[in-house]
Amino acid sequence: MIIKGERDFCTECRETTTYTLKKKDITKEIKGCTYQFSITTAFCDNCGKEVNIPGLIDKNIKEIDEQYRFIKGLVSIEDIQRLLTLYDIGKRPLSLALGFGEVTIERYLSGQIPSKKYSDVIKKALTNPSYMKSCLEENENKLKDIAFAKSMSAAERCESLFSVSEKILGVISRLFDNLEEITPLMLQKLLYYVQGLSYVKNGKPIFLEECQAWVHGPVYPEIYFMFRDFKYNPIEDVRFAIIQSDKDRLTESDVYIVDLVSDTFGRYSGKVLEKITHKEAPWISARKGLSDDMRSNKIISSESIEAYFKEKDGEYGFSEKAGIETYICNMMD
Known part of the structure; x- marks a missing residue:
């Protein structure tokens, strides 16, 4: 990705200049293992040095998080949000329905990376409505009647896709x-x-x-x-x-x-x-x-x-x- 024409202050040139966004490969160690990631970086069009622009650090954090999850085969935050919508269920009820602690889904949505075991459970629920139905039935006693009924109805509608x-x-x-x-x-x-x-x-x-x-x-x-x-x-x-x-x-x-x-x-x-x-x-x-x-x-x-x-x-x-x-x-x- 290359984006040109935007302007910001370059500390090297000591003036406001245009910059270009490009992808740059970096190496980062996580939990004792080394990984290579591709992140977005801003370069001054005048001197060629990197420019610190607002919001770029947050964007890089998100890019690294997404790439790390992909490398490790872990579910993304977007997938978890999709799961909530798919089965018309709240964060706490979803945690309980999947057999997790009641605040687990909320923590994952805040950025905590799930274990491979829990990630696989979430992925299976997202792609297999029959599995989600079995989870709901197994943990029905932990859910309020309204939450259970809404989610079970949504799962049954999803199941129709496989007809x-x-x-x-x-x-x-x-x-x-x-x-x-x-x-x-x-x-x-x-x-x-x-x-x-x-x-x-x-x-x-x-x-x-x-x-x-x-x-x-x-x-x-x-x-x-x-x-x-x-x-x-x-x-x-x-x-x-x-x-x-x-x-x-x-x-x-x-x-x-x-x-x-x-x-x-x-x-x-x-x-x-x-x-x-x-x-x-x-x-x-x-x-x-x-x-x-x-x-x-x-x-x-x-x-x-x-x-x-x-x-x-x-x-x-x-x-x-x-x-x-x-x-x-x-x-x-």
Whole structure:
């Protein structure tokens, strides 16, 4: 990282000068072991010496703390905060639910570094709602009824994420990494296009879930029920903390497809994508004989999706961004 143009007082030059922020490697001993860290340092643009600017020491402390935790495989403060939100639980109840002393979580949030044993417990609770449920049940007698009920309900909601395949969770996670805002309607259409392009590039689907021909276009029901509470609003859900590792289940080819969809179809709203799907053969064929507003759970066959996207690949070249953009423009006319 290099940042230029800011100004502060340089003790070497004895005047206010501009400085540049750069990364510098340092060696530091912690608990008898030597580690190398990369910290942010300010250098005077005039003399090249280090400049002491406000807030930099605190930033360096945080950088070292984060890197040390990563090296040792320890949970971060942000992960603990995410866990509190994820299970709708307070610091003291979370400590008790995990079998810790009642002020343990509060100390960790204040900067105390957890042991590897306790860190692993926190990580497991963050990534495995079934484990969190078992912790809550085991320590129910230590918690107030309201705290227990709220956290158990949150854990059960999180568990619903695992009712679908790891592959589709990996695709969703990658889409959320790539795009700033995704509504439930938009997500459904992006999943459909990821599946279609997978037939083009891989000759097979990325995930096994089937989509249905609903009024507003192709829909994966399991994903719909997962996020229906957001209605037409962007999805903002801390529950995705528990599936971040699932994006690692994607192959390089899968990642290419998801990124290609993000860079093309991902530029448009759910409503625009809905209108495009309404002009495509797979959805039209599955809803044959139905009125525009008639509900249906008819499956859009994988064969029709494969045939359609391979046909359009021959016309436009769906393996490249330019071909997809041309297709979208033509379908929007």
